[in-house]
Amino acid sequence: MFTKIGLSAMLLVATPVSAQLAPGVHMPAEIGAAYGRLGKAMMAHDAPGVRGVWAEDFVVNSPDNIVLRREEVIAVMESDFLDYKDFHKHITFVGEKPEVTIVMGYDTMVPIKGPGAGKQVMRPFTDVWARRSAGWQLIARQATIADAR
Incomplete structure (x- = not known):
């Protein structure tokens, strides 16, 4: 259901990905499905699919x-x-409001290119989803490399 988050905060699947929700954290089905669609689109370099999310x-x-x-x-x-x-995604917080949902956590991965290439990287992130006429869409993302080993 979840996919990799890329250098410029893209969601991308290049290898099998695991996602873990912290105890007590619930991922809304529509947003989980949108993460899945986005990952498939990124893997296929499908720009229209990415634009849909x-x-x-x-x-x-x-x-x-x-x-x-x-x-x-x-x-x-x-x-x-x-x-x-x-790549592994760790979801530590999901805050749901009627029109906006915030997803926070951290990713651990080994980038092939870009910052931290070839090293295991821990990258905290915040994703902001908004309910729009087309359904839930990702409107903002922040990702920071906190540690590269």
């Missing part, structure tokens, strides 16, 4: 400390820059 006004504060808009991140994806191995 990311809101038109999506922004990300990426691990390399650059704020990118949706089309800039899609360009990074299309350039085949977002590849990871040994």
Whole structure:
């Protein structure tokens, strides 16, 4: 259901991914399904599929400390820059409101390219989902590399 989060805060599956929810944390089914659709689209470099999950006004504060808009991140994806191995997602908080849901946690992975390439990286993240006419869409993401070994 969950997929890798990439360099510019993209969701991408390059290898089998595990996702763990902290005790007592519940992932809304619609958002879990949207993560799954996004992962498949990223893996296939399917820009229209990514656009279906990311809101038109999506922004990300990426691990390399650059704020990118949706089309800039899609360009990074299309350039085949977002590849990871040994990826694990740890969800520690899901806060649900009628129109916005916040998902927080951290990813552990080994980036093939970009910041931390070849090293195990721990990257805390915050995803902000909003209910839009097309359903739940990701509107913002923040990801910071906290530790690279």
